[in-house]
Amino acid sequence: xxxxxxxxxxxxxxxxxxxxxxxxxxxxxxxxxxxxxxxxxxxxxxxxxxxxxxxxxxxxxxxxxxxxxxxxxxxxxxxxxxxxxxxxxxxxxxxxxxxxxxxxxxxxxxxxxxxxxxxxxxxxxxxxxxxxxxxxxxxxxxxxxxxxxxxxxxxxxxxxxxxxxxxxxxxxxxxxxxxxxxxxxx
Numbered sequence: 304x305x306x307x308x309x310x311x312x313x314x315x316x317x318x319x320x321x322x323x324x325x326x327x328x329x330x331x332x333x334x335x336x337x338x339x340x341x342x343x344x345x346x347x348x349x350x351x352x353x354x355x356x357x358x359x360x361x362x363x364x365x366x367x368x369x370x371x372x373x374x375x376x377x378x379x380x381x382x383x384x385x386x387x388x389x390x391x392x393x394x395x396x397x398x399x400x401x402x403x404x405x406x407x408x409x410x411x412x413x414x415x416x417x418x419x420x421x422x423x424x425x426x427x428x429x430x431x432x433x434x435x436x437x438x439x440x441x442x443x444x445x446x447x448x449x450x451x452x453x454x455x456x457x458x459x460x461x462x463x464x465x466x467x468x469x470x471x472x473x474x475x476x477x478x479x480x481x482x483x484x485x486x487x488x489x
Contacts, residue, residue, distance in 0.1 A: 308354060315358045318342060325349070325356065342346050344376050362386065364394030376402050397433075410445025413421035417488065419447065421453045432457070435464040442470055452477040 310365035320342050326333060329348045333341065349356060356375060361383045375381050376399065381404060383396065390397040411419065413418040417436045420478070425432055432439075432454075454475040456462075463469030 306313050309357050310349070310352070310354050311357045311359065313359045315361060315364060315372075317365060318371070321358075321368055337441065339451060342371060346371065349375060350378045352380060353379070355382055357382045357384065357440050359384045361396065362392060362394065364396040366395045369395035369399070371400050372396050379480055409439070411443075411447060411450065412445070416436065416440040416443070416445065416450060419450060424458070425454060426458055427461075431439070431464070438464060449477075451482055 309434065310325055310328045312321050314320045314324070316477055318338060322333075322338070322345060325345055326341065329345060329352055331344060331348060336344065343415060347459045349442075356379065358372065358381065362385060372381060373385075373396075381402075383400075385393055387393055388405065389399070390401055393400075399431075413436065416439065417433065418430055420439065438454055439450065443453055443461075456473055464473070
């Protein structure tokens with residue numbers, strides 16, 4: 304089993320998402336406990352592990368999740384990855400933002416997109432993938448997660464990357480796949 308230096312929760316839209324990601328990483332199983340008991344058990348366990356908790360895709364955080372975040376961040380390192388710090392977009396965790404240092408990461412440059420595409424796992428013709436760097440960069444608007452979703456979709460199907468219709472179809476299929484994964488995980 305591989306140990307990571309951080310505990311990652313890819314979504315924190317509700318307590319069950321957060322618990323579902325952090326409990327296994329903390330060595331806890333769900334058991335027959337009710338949600339409140341699971342929250343308290345996890346809150347006691349995480350500081351003992353001593354690894355930072357990363358909450359990814361922080362948006363529209365409900366009050367119960369915000370309460371757990373507040374409890375954790377005064378006891379251990381917590382990182383929030385969010386696209387915004389606006390209260391209406393980030394949710395109920397916004398009053399705690401003063402605990403965090405804000406780091407703005409710009410979108411990928413064209414060279415960073417090219418490097419990402421060169422290193423991304425891809426079974427097809429890599430030189431053709433690299434040749435479409437500019438088109439994929441524009442389609443993803445420099446956003447790494449969107450670019451990763453596009454490359455994942457390119458691994459599954461063949462698209463004409465030299466036509467606007469092929470690029471639109473690629474973007475649509477990548478969004479559909481992302482939504483399906485969210486529904487299946489939810």
